[in-house]
Amino acid sequence: MSTRRRHDTGPPSTGPGERDVLVGFLDYLRAAVAAKAEGVPETQARAPGVPSGTNLLGLVKHLTSVERHWLLGDRVADWQATFHAAPGDTTDSILATYREAVAEANKELASWDDLAEPGPRPARRGGQAPSRRWTLTHLIEETARHAGHADILRELIDGATGR
Template identity: 60%
Template sequence: MTTSPRPHRRRDAPPPRTGNTETEVLRGFLDYLRDSIAAKVEGAPEPGIRTAVVPSGTNLLGLLHHLTCVERALFLGARITDWKATFHTAPAQTATAVVARYRETVTEANEVLDTCTDLGAPLPRSRPDTPAPAVRWALTHMIEETGRHAGHADIIRELLDGATGR
C-alpha cells in the first residue's frame, strides 16, 4: 500500500511578543504579518503561484504585488492610478523578484516609520497634493490590509499545494 505525500505543514507562529508602547505593538504586528505573507509566496509552485483559484482572479503573486503597491503608496508617497492592475504581475516577473521587491519596499517603509516619533502626526510623504494620514491610522490600515490578504494567501496556498501554517 502506498501513501500519498503529506502536505507541507509549517508550525503556526503565534502573534509576536512586542514592547509595551503603542508604536512597538503596531509595528510588531505589521512586521509579523508582512513576514507571514512573504513566506506564503516563497516556495509556492509555478504556475500555481500565478493561477487564479477564485472568480475574482486573485492569485498569490498578485496579492504580494498589490501589497507592495499599497506600502509604496501609503508610506513612500507613490501614486497608483490603477489599483485593480496591482493585483496582477507580468509573466516575466519571477516569484523571487516579486518577493525581493516586497521586502525592499518594506525596508524603505520602515526607514520612513523610524523617523516618525508621534503617532498622531501626519506621515512624511513626497506627494504635496494629497494630505498624508496620521502615522497611527497608516499603521492600523496597513495591519488590516496585510492581515486580510494574508488570510487570502493562506487559503490559496493550501489549495495549491497543501502548505499550511504561518
C-alpha cells in the same frame, strides 16, 4: 495534493511603545504573506485560485504597492492593476521587490515619533493625509486581509497551512 501543516506561530513580542507594537504586528503579517509565496512553482503562484482571479504573486505585488503608497507616499493610478504580475515577473523578483519596499518603509517608520502627525500618503484634493496611527492600523488591516487570502490560496495549491 499533500497536506503539510506547520506549527502556527503566535503574535510577536514587541517593544513597550505604541509604534513598536504596531510595527511588530505589521512585520509579523508581512513575513506571513511572503512565506506563503515562497517555494511555490511559478505557474501555480500565478494561477488564479478563485473565480475573481486572485493569485499569490498578485497579492504580494499588490501589497508592495500598498506599502509604497501608504508609507512612502507613492501615488497609485490603478489599484486593480497592482494585483497582476507582469509576464517577466518571477516569484523571486516579486518577493525581492516586496522586501525592498518593506525595508524602505521600516526606515520611514523608525523616524516616526508622533503617531498623531499626518502620514506620508499623498493627501487627496484639498484634504490632509490621515494620521500615522491610522496609516499603521490600516496597513495592518490590509496586510492581514491579504495574508488570509494567501493562506487559502496556498492551501489550495499544495495543502500547506500555518505560518
